Amino acid sequence: MTSETRKLLIVEDDPGLQKQLKWSYEDFEVFCASNRKEALDILRSEEPDIVTLDLGLPPDPDGVTEGFAALEEILKLKPDTKVIVASGHSSNEAAMSAISAGAWDFYQKPVDIDELHLIVNRAFHVRSLEKRKEFLEQQGNGKDFVLGNILTGAPEMIKIANTIERVANTSVSVMLLGGSGTGKELLARGLHNISDRRDKPFIAINCGAIPETLLESELFGHEKGAFTGAVKTVVGRIETANGGTLFLDEVGDIPLALQVKLLRFLQERVIERIGGRKSIPIDVRVVCATHRNLNQMIAAQEFRDDLYFRLAEITVQIPSLKDRTGDAVLLAKHFLNKFAAEMNPSVKGFRPEALTVIDQWTWPGNVRELENKIKRAVIMADDRLISSDLLEIDEDDEQEFLNLKAAREQADRKAIYRAISRTDGNISNAAKLLGISRPTLYDLLKQYNIET
Numbered sequence: 346m347t348s349e350t351r352k353l354l355i356v357e358d359d360p361g362l363q364k365q366l367k368w369s370y371e372d373f374e375v376f377c378a379s380n381r382k383e384a385l386d387i388l389r390s391e392e393p394d395i396v397t398l399d400l401g402l403p404p405d406p407d408g409v410t411e412g413f414a415a416l417e418e419i420l421k422l423k424p425d426t427k428v429i430v431a432s433g434h435s436s437n438e439a440a441m442s443a444i445s446a447g448a449w450d451f452y453q454k455p456v457d458i459d460e461l462h463l464i465v466n467r468a469f470h471v472r473s474l475e476k477r478k479e480f481l482e483q484q485g486n487g488k489d490f491v492l493g494n495i496l497t498g499a500p501e502m503i504k505i506a507n508t509i510e511r512v513a514n515t516s517v518s519v520m521l522l523g524g525s526g527t528g529k530e531l532l533a534r535g536l537h538n539i540s541d542r543r544d545k546p547f548i549a550i551n552c553g554a555i556p557e558t559l560l561e562s563e564l565f566g567h568e569k570g571a572f573t574g575a576v577k578t579v580v581g582r583i584e585t586a587n588g589g590t591l592f593l594d595e596v597g598d599i600p601l602a603l604q605v606k607l608l609r610f611l612q613e614r615v616i617e618r619i620g621g622r623k624s625i626p627i628d629v630r631v632v633c634a635t636h637r638n639l640n641q642m643i644a645a646q647e648f649r650d651d652l653y654f655r656l657a658e659i660t661v662q663i664p665s666l667k668d669r670t671g672d673a674v675l676l677a678k679h680f681l682n683k684f685a686a687e688m689n690p691s692v693k694g695f696r697p698e699a700l701t702v703i704d705q706w707t708w709p710g711n712v713r714e715l716e717n718k719i720k721r722a723v724i725m726a727d728d729r730l731i732s733s734d735l736l737e738i739d740e741d742d743e744q745e746f747l748n749l750k751a752a753r754e755q756a757d758r759k760a761i762y763r764a765i766s767r768t769d770g771n772i773s774n775a776a777k778l779l780g781i782s783r784p785t786l787y788d789l790l791k792q793y794n795i796e797t
């Protein structure tokens with residue numbers, strides 16, 4: 346957070362004073378405006394954290410009406426802006442009214458540059474503390490996470506988390522079904538972490554990634570000399586997981602011969618290492634996952650039904666990312682914050698059109714695809730906001746959902762996202778910007794599932 350650019354907007358109609366102030370802030374990126382309109386334009390495009398505002402602006406340079414109008418609009422548009430007003434030569438009254446209207450502080454004219462610097466620096470300091478807090482809140486120690494580590498706001502996923510919570514402390518076996526990258530391993534870990542086995546090991550093994558010939562030894566271990574190359578005794582994953590949870594990923598890839606051995610272990614709860622004669626009692630909770638259709642495999646006699654029933658006392662179908670209402674955008678923001686903090690702190694968010702694309706893309710690779718795309722975009726970004734082209738979503742595929750109705754919807758969403766981000770989530774102002782009533786905007790937000 347320390348490397349962020351410090352943007353300051355000076356609203357001052359006296360060109361001489363404007364110049365003098367501008368050059369006195371070496372550590373800041375300084376923007377100048379001579380009237381209310383210019384000030385608001387800069388506020389929208391540059392989003393400065395601090396504004397110094399001369400209340401005497403044209404067309405009322407000797408009064409304060411225009412200055413107050415500017416103050417009100419600035420705070421409406423970006424309520425977190427720290428506005429420091431210049432009080433006139435004589436009265437403090439205007440300064441006090443400005444403070445009660447939401448200004449952060451004031452300074453007396455004629456300007457004492459050193460004193461003004463102190464006020465501005467203090468405002469920056471406070472603003473960056475606030476931003477840090479907002480950042481930590483967005484990181485989310487909380488409300489959008491289920492099972493400790495799964496970020497979701499979608500009712501479909503919350504229901505799944507509830508099911509998992511309910512079975513966590515029983516010994517029933519759980520089968521997680523879902524496409525690649527839907528978070529099966531994360532859910533298995535979540536289950537382990539809330540169970541009373543949480544202080545014992547969580548051991549994951551991807552049965553599809555290990556050659557058939559090695560899988561048996563990987564699961565059950567072997568004694569020294571059990572086969573050529575077995576130069577020492579190796580403990581298998583099942584044994585390592587003793588007392589804890591064993592996660593068998595891609596369980597559909599286990600060859601039939603090994604399925605028999607796994608079934609025997611699940612029935613008797615003892616193992617023998619390859620080449621060993623000793624029965625070792627094992628107490629593990631088994632959680633499995635697969636993206637394959639096990640019912641079809643059973644019908645084709647590629648998977649044993651008795652093993653299936655042992656492994657799937659409870660089955661949980663995990664929805665694809667596209668079917669989780671609002672989650673793509675929620676996760677995208679989370680990944681952006683995470684990767685920006687790690688790799689490119691100047692990146693602060695998405696352009697509205699990028700959020701539209703994220704919301705509408707079908708995400709065939711689910712959360713993993715989203716995570717990878719955001720990571721890449723954060724690394725490649727030169728700007729503070731990520732645009733849709735950095736997401737590298739295939740334009741041709743995008744055409745698939747661009748029928749007329751979808752195109753209209755997309756345009757609506759785009760405009761709404763933009764208005765909301767410009768007004769920092771202020772619905773009345775966003776409705777004004779869009780030229781529609783507040784209730785109509787609320788209806789549209791509901792219709793398009795847009796969160797503010």
Ligand SMILES: Nc1ncnc2c1ncn2[C@@H]1O[C@H](COP(=O)(O)OP(=O)(O)OP(=O)(O)O)[C@@H](O)[C@H]1O
Pocket residue numbers: 494495496497523524525526527528529530531532594636676712713716
């Ligand atoms: N709801 C979520 N919140 C935060 N991160 C998530 C979420 N779901 C998945 N992820 C992240 O997405 C990536 C893929 O998740 P995970 O490995 O659990 O998926 P999977 O279904 O097991 O994938 P595969 O079937 O390909 O093994 C991981 O980096 C994981 O941390």
